[in-house]
Amino acid sequence: MTTPDAARSTRTDVAGVTSARLGAALLAALVALVLAGCGLRPETPPPVEPSPDAVEQVRGRTVADALEIADAATSAAAGADVDDELRALLEQVAQVADQHAEQLGGTYDSGLPRPEVTPTSARAAVLATPADVLGMLGEAADEALRDADALEDGALARLVGSVAVSRADLGARLADALEVDSPAPVPADEQTVPETVAPESAAPLARAHDEAGFAFEVVAAHLTGKQRAAAREAAQRARTLGAAWATAAGIADGPQDPRLAAYALPVGLDDDAVLDQLERTVLGGVADAYAAALAREPAGGRVAYLDGLLRAVTDARAAGAAAAAFPGLPEQAEAAAS
The missing domain is CATH 1.20.1260.10 (Ferritin, core subunit, four-helix bundle)
Incomplete structure (x- = not known):
């Protein structure tokens, strides 16, 4: 049997808990109003880059290879031991690679903040030789040929296939100029x-x-x-x-x-x-x-x-x-x- 004093104690405890909860709710509401008035919001996780699908992975990879080839060819063309004929060919390689990157849509930009590019990773910092460029053309041509065959997107497969063959052709021309065998794919x-x-x-x-x-x-x-x-x-x-x-x-x-x-x-x-x-x-x-x-x-x-x-x-x-x-x-x- 509950005594009157025990009943009063129970009611007092319940009232205390209820008051505490009400006070916490009011405080939370007040904080939210203050933050809203100041233009602030409670901290939320930062947005993340969306995961690229298979088609975007191929497109992005082909663009990245093109930009690397362009940088390397530009660097190699500036070499002191490069004659005029070889320089003209390397400059052509760079120009064609830039065209590839542009036609493929360039580097994907999600609009999210990116880390600042340091001088060591900037495009202008690339140092390469004509032999380096030849090796890059061969590897990139092989990769693009495989990608062109595997792509589900037919229109992109046509473009990537053309880029692959262009790289193989430029590799053969550069190999002839260097009087070496080309690492690029052949028919x-x-x-x-x-x-x-x-x-x-x-x-x-x-x-x-x-x-x-x-x-x-x-x-x-x-x-x-x-x-x-x-x-x-x-x-x-x-x-x-x-x-x-x-x-x-x-x-x-x-x-x-x-x-x-x-x-x-x-x-x-x-x-x-x-x-x-x-x-x-x-x-x-x-x-x-x-x-x-x-x-x-x-x-x-x-x-x-x-x-x-x-x-x-x-x-x-x-x-x-x-x-x-x-x-x-x-x-x-x-x-x-x-």
């Missing part, structure tokens, strides 16, 4: 064609290779000796690949077969310069067709197309073509010319 000895290919990808390749074969046959007719034999061999190889792509798509010799009996030719074929330009033009068409297929084909199924693009650019270089920042991407060349 396979024998081009392969998948057993089955969608007509959307295969038809342009069948047409481009067949047109190249026709052009090389015309070139061979204007040459003699070993040059004629080499042109005939190139023509046969191109015709064979054209037929292989048409067959893989199931359109060979049918109404959808895009190959023609003859193709337009430039005037002045008695001029060696015109013949050389004809070779470069048709090889450029082959490169465009392979690059276009990169955007259509699924991740993991682009190796044959990347190799074809690399082969077309390699053959064009042998025919005297200048280095292109974005081989196989005619819209980029048009934008640069405008």
Whole structure:
């Protein structure tokens, strides 16, 4: 049985607890009002960088490699023991690498505060030799080729594949200038064609290779000796690949077969310069067709197309073509010319 004194004690304890809680609540409310009036808020965790997905990782990595190559090439070009020809090539490497980084969207900026860049990590502080640049081109080309094959984003795969082949091409040119072997990837000895290919990808390749074969046959007719034999061999190889792509798509010799009996030719074929330009033009068409297929084909199924693009650019270089920042991407060349 509860006595009157015990009951009064219990009520007093409850009232004390209630008063204490009420006082704490009032104090918290007062503090919140004061902070709000001063424009202050209770401390919250700082924002963090969002985690990049697989596509952003590839894009960011390709940009970072491009900027590193540009820095290294710029540094190497300033070397005292670099002659004018090598300096011009290194400067071209730097310019192309900067174009790659820009077209890929540049370095990602989340808007969050970043640590201040110290002089030792600034771009201007990079010191490199031509051999360093060559090694970087080879490694970055290999990595970009793998990324281009694995990407789920077809449009980005096309761009990264073009960047990879550009790096390989520049690496081959720099290796020639240094009179060393290039570490950059080279095309396979024998081009392969998948057993089955969608007509959307295969038809342009069948047409481009067949047109190249026709052009090389015309070139061979204007040459003699070993040059004629080499042109005939190139023509046969191109015709064979054209037929292989048409067959893989199931359109060979049918109404959808895009190959023609003859193709337009430039005037002045008695001029060696015109013949050389004809070779470069048709090889450029082959490169465009392979690059276009990169955007259509699924991740993991682009190796044959990347190799074809690399082969077309390699053959064009042998025919005297200048280095292109974005081989196989005619819209980029048009934008640069405008």
